Amino acid sequence: MKWAALMVVLSTGGLLIFATDDFPPWRDPHSPASEHVSPRYIEKSMEETGVPNLVTAVLADYRGYDTLFETAVIFTAGIACFLLLRTYREKEKESRLYRHVHTGLIVEVEAGSRMREASEHFERADRLWAPDDLIIRTACRILIPFIQLFGLQVLANGHHTPGGGFQGGVILGASLILLALSRDLRTATRMMPERISGLLSASGVLVYAGIGTVCVLLGHSFLDYAALAPILFVDPVQARNLGILGVEIGVAMAVMATMIVIYGNVASAGYYDEGL
Amino acid sequence: MIWSLDLAVLTLVVGCGIAAIMVKDLLCAAILFGAYSFMMCLLWAIMGAVDVAFTEASVGAGVSTVFFVAAVFRTTRRTKD
Numbered sequence: 001m002k003w004a005a006l007m008v009v010l011s012t013g014g015l016l017i018f019a020t021d022d023f024p025p026w027r028d029p030h031s032p033a034s035e036h037v038s039p040r041y042i043e044k045s046m047e048e049t050g051v052p053n054l055v056t057a058v059l060a061d062y063r064g065y066d067t068l069f070e071t072a073v074i075f076t077a078g079i080a081c082f083l084l085l086r087t088y089r090e091k092e093k094e095s096r097l098y099r100h101v102h103t104g105l106i107v108e109v110e111a112g113s114r115m116r117e118a119s120e121h122f123e124r125a126d127r128l129w130a131p132d133d134l135i136i137r138t139a140c141r142i143l144i145p146f147i148q149l150f151g152l153q154v155l156a157n158g159h160h161t162p163g164g165g166f167q168g169g170v171i172l173g174a175s176l177i178l179l180a181l182s183r184d185l186r187t188a189t190r191m192m193p194e195r196i197s198g199l200l201s202a203s204g205v206l207v208y209a210g211i212g213t214v215c216v217l218l219g220h221s222f223l224d225y226a227a228l229a230p231i232l233f234v235d236p237v238q239a240r241n242l243g244i245l246g247v248e249i250g251v252a253m254a255v256m257a258t259m260i261v262i263y264g265n266v267a268s269a270g271y272y273d274e275g276l
Numbered sequence: 277m278i279w280s281l282d283l284a285v286l287t288l289v290v291g292c293g294i295a296a297i298m299v300k301d302l303l304c305a306a307i308l309f310g311a312y313s314f315m316m317c318l319l320w321a322i323m324g325a326v327d328v329a330f331t332e333a334s335v336g337a338g339v340s341t342v343f344f345v346a347a348v349f350r351t352t353r354r355t356k357d
């Protein structure tokens with residue numbers, strides 16, 4: 001059986017490699033892909049949208065539908081993780097661990113007995129994985145603001161440099177995941193409550209689709225940002241430029257929040273109390 | 277394009293890919309998959325697709341590896357049944 005599977009895989013792979021022989025050579029200016037629509041984008045995108053980064057112009061403007069549904073796919077992945085994993089059932093009562101902040105001693109509090117959640121001297125510790133490393137914690141605390149700034153820079157500079165909403169959103173989400181990794185999930189959830197990340201991931205898609213709908217209401221086709229010129233008081237090229245920025249922000253919001261939702265649900269198996 | 281660099285990265289991509297499905301330990305597989313993603317990112321950058329390389333680095337090598345590790349963390353070393 002194993003050999004049969006290996007044969008199938010090898011023959012499929014061999015066929016695929018054999019088929020690459022029919023591809024046009026790499027960087028061939030006369031390949032079908034380069035001759036059909038590419039010249040239009042390369043020659044006209046700067047004067048039509050005012051965006052120097054061709055990839056951003058194609059992704060957010062000429063191929064706006066693709067990016068809208070990509071964002072919807074990310075959102076759906078977040079929803080699926082939430083629906084499959086999130087549980088509001090009460091966990092069986094089990095003893096809790098608290099760490100004495102000044103000495104690092106771990107104290108176990110029996111199930112049912114009362115202990116304040118956060119005090120000056122004690123902080124909650126995870127049962128499964130509770131190392132407390134000062135170096136990691138401090139290094140991450142210093143790093144996280146810079147990572148978030150970098151994420152915002154990638155988002156805002158998508159017009160000029162590689163990057164944009166998707167990458168910026170992932171970097172912003174990763175900064176909060178790093179916080180959850182270096183401290184614990186509760187700290188990250190305090191910074192970004194579950195409700196807010198859920199709301200942000202939905203409203204990111206809403207921002208994208210809303211900008212498209214506004215274009216329809218103003219009498220143009222869906223996601224034709226030139227329609228926004230009268231309400232933004234700019235010329236149509238500038239309006240397309242700003243429209244791209246708007247949808248990039250929507251994408252970043254949706255992606256950032258979805259990453260946090262997925263991580264929180266996967267790491268805590270849906271309970272949102274103790275995680276990696 | 278420097279052909280020796282290209283060859284080295286391609287070899288590492290194939291090596292990481294095969295190793296990721298061959299190892300028994302799930303955490304090892306997750307980390308190897310992250311390494312595979314990073315090598316793919318280098319490959320995209322070599323081919324001049326910087327935007328794709330950026331996405332691969334942030335999503336493939338960064339966040340998805342963390343998701344895998346988080347999911348592995350929720351498994352047990354031996355199956356219960």
